[in-house]
Amino acid sequence: MLSYWEKKHFVDHDLIVIGGGIVGLSTSIQYKIRFPQAKVLVLERGIFPSGASSKNAGFACFGSLTEILDDLNHMSESEVVELVTKRYKGLLSIRCFFGDENLGYLHSYGLELLTDKETYALKFLDKINQLLAPVFSEEIFEQVEDIRPFGFSDKVKAVIRNKFEGELDSGKFLNSLWEKCQDLNIKILTGSVVLNIDMEGKKVFVQNPTGKNEICFQADKIAVCTNAFTNLLLPGLDIQPGRGLVLVTKPISKTVPLFGTFHYDKGYVYFRKVEDRILLGGGRNIDFEGERSLSMEVNPKIREYLIHILKEIILPDTKVELDLEWAGIMAFGKNKKPIVEMVGKNVGIAVRLGGMGVAIGWQTAEELVNMLAEV
Ligand SMILES: Cc1cc2nc3c(=O)[nH]c(=O)nc-3n(C[C@H](O)[C@H](O)[C@H](O)COP(=O)(O)OP(=O)(O)OC[C@H]3O[C@@H](n4cnc5c(N)ncnc54)[C@H](O)[C@@H]3O)c2cc1C
Known part of the structure; x- marks a missing residue:
């Protein structure tokens, strides 16, 4: 049971982002910059981001020679150039936004x-x-x-x-994302496992470790940034x-x-x-x-x-x-492109970042924010 205060101040938001990895935090930041008045909440199941973003190797890379040759066996030349360009520009964009010092x-x-x-x-x-x-x-x-x-x-x-x-x-990068969220007044709740999304009702149900019932959050828009774990919430994606x-x-x-x-x-x-x-x-x-x-x-x-x-x-x-x-x-997935799309009228996803999320996470988030802004 929620208290009057909890109901009044904690559960309603303009945007709820599920997943507090590179993509989720980048989405919340870019949305809030675009809509400074918006109430933005990030729900992360782990104490830290608990997928790939805090576990990676911190390579700011976009494809070795043999990897690019391998890609050319499955993709056209223009697709490969597009992929490399996106990764390279992605790296430049985080370096420009956060500064090299803050990324280490x-x-x-x-x-x-x-x-x-x-x-x-x-x-x-x-x-x-x-x-x-x-x-x-x-x-x-x-x-x-x-x-x-x-x-x-x-x-x-x-x-x-x-x-x-x-x-x-990688730790400095995540800390910089976190600090930016704090500067922008974005709320991050860690230890919040999202169990279910009600797309029509724009509701997000979160496991409640201290009570019998799940906690129901509400938002005008929902961004799902749960990468490898997405099929647990939205089955059927590649x-x-x-x-x-x-x-x-x-x-x-x-x-x-x-x-x-x-x-x-x-x-x-x-x-x-x-x-x-x-x-x-x-x-x-x-x-x-x-x-x-x-x-x-x-x-x-x-x-x-x-x-x-x-x-x-x-x-x-x-x-x-x-x-x-x-x-x-x-x-x-079958191809190397992230999935960025609306899966409901008010629910967008930015997932499947492969092994290049450091390079393309920020840009992928930007694409999702552009879609959410249209709603
Ligand atoms: C070992 C390793 C090495 C890597 N090395 C590199 C590298 O050197 N360079 C590079 O560019 N990329 C690297 N990557 C890939 C890169 O880390 C990922 O592409 C990137 O972190 C993906 O970010 P994300 O935010 O999409 O996903 P994630 O970081 O996985 O974030 C998803 C978040 O959603 C949360 N979540 C999931 N389900 C729920 C739920 N139901 N409720 C609430 N929260 C939920 C998870 O806990 C997680 O924190 C590496 C990855 C790994 C695993």
């Missing part, structure tokens, strides 16, 4: 390791540079001349550098969960000459230095089926694969010990 952004370059299996990609380097020339001020990919200073195993035959990529601190594993080593005493964000195995594996540790993640391709899960467990097969790569390929001459490991859940 470092323009450290992206680097891709090629083994025998992938050296075919070198033949396409010029072609891809030409394809992307209209988007970038100079050639995007170049082969690193001397790869010996990296100290990789001799299985690594070549390294490709991307001058337009960088890395950020969304497959894709779990991702991340490992972080203990501090490494020896200086490791790894500056930049590194991609390996066609982008399925990635690593970077975080202070004096190595953060390493990915490996979903080792067990696609097993990783189609919403449960945040560590897959031992993938863990083993990543440790093998760390010790045998990346740092063959350095003693490393693991310190932390965690899993996060991404959302994939």
Whole structure:
């Protein structure tokens, strides 16, 4: 039962955003900037955002050479250029809005390791540079001349550098989003699991940990930003969960000459230095089926694969010990585009961000806000 005060002040809003990850928080901020008088509420089921946004690797990237070549097998050239442009512009837009300092952004370059299996990609380097020339001020990919200073195993035959990529601190990014929400007077309720949406009645039912009945919130408009978890609320969408594993080593005493964000195995594996540790993640391709899960467990097969790569390929001459490991859940579909659409007269969704939400989350939110503004 709600009190008079709760009913009067807590439950009615102009916009309710479900999901407090990058997309949900970005949606609430951009809506509130556009409609400063609007009462905006974000409902997040976790104590922190609990999907992908606080679990990711912080790569500010938009596609390695082999990944782009792979995309060209499934998409037209113009679609690939559109995708890369969207990601690149997305990165520029968050850097411009929040500032590099507040994102912990470092323009450290992206680097891709090629083994025998992938050296075919070198033949396409010029072609891809030409394809992307209209988007970038100079050639995007170049082969690193001397790869010996990296100290990789001799299985690594070549390294490709991307001058337009960088890395950020995912915690700083989320904190900046949170702080902006606070500045704008956006209410965020964490620990609020949304059980149900009544589209017609514009109601959102939230689990009540202290009472028998669910709490019913109401809003003129509802934005669903629950990414991989969306089918639990709105079944039937083309969304497959894709779990991702991340490992972080203990501090490494020896200086490791790894500056930049590194991609390996066609982008399925990635690593970077975080202070004096190595953060390493990915490996979903080792067990696609097993990783189609919403449960945040560590897959031992993938863990083993990543440790093998760390010790045998990346740092063959350095003693490393693991310190932390965690899993996060991404959302994939038949194509790489997020789903941004109205699913009811007043209910819009911005979901299925794939492995690029850092780059495209803010813009995806902007698209949803444009749709909600039309209602
Ligand atoms: C391991 C890993 C590494 C990654 N690395 C990178 C990277 O380096 N670079 C990059 O660009 N991208 C990366 N990504 C992808 C990126 O993190 C995501 O694309 C992005 O965070 C998606 O943001 P989102 O807000 O759409 O989803 P999420 O962050 O998943 O947010 C959805 C939120 O909705 C909440 N929610 C779900 N259901 C409910 C409900 N019923 N009620 C209330 N709340 C609910 C969840 O708790 C969650 O917080 C990575 C992802 C993972 C998992």
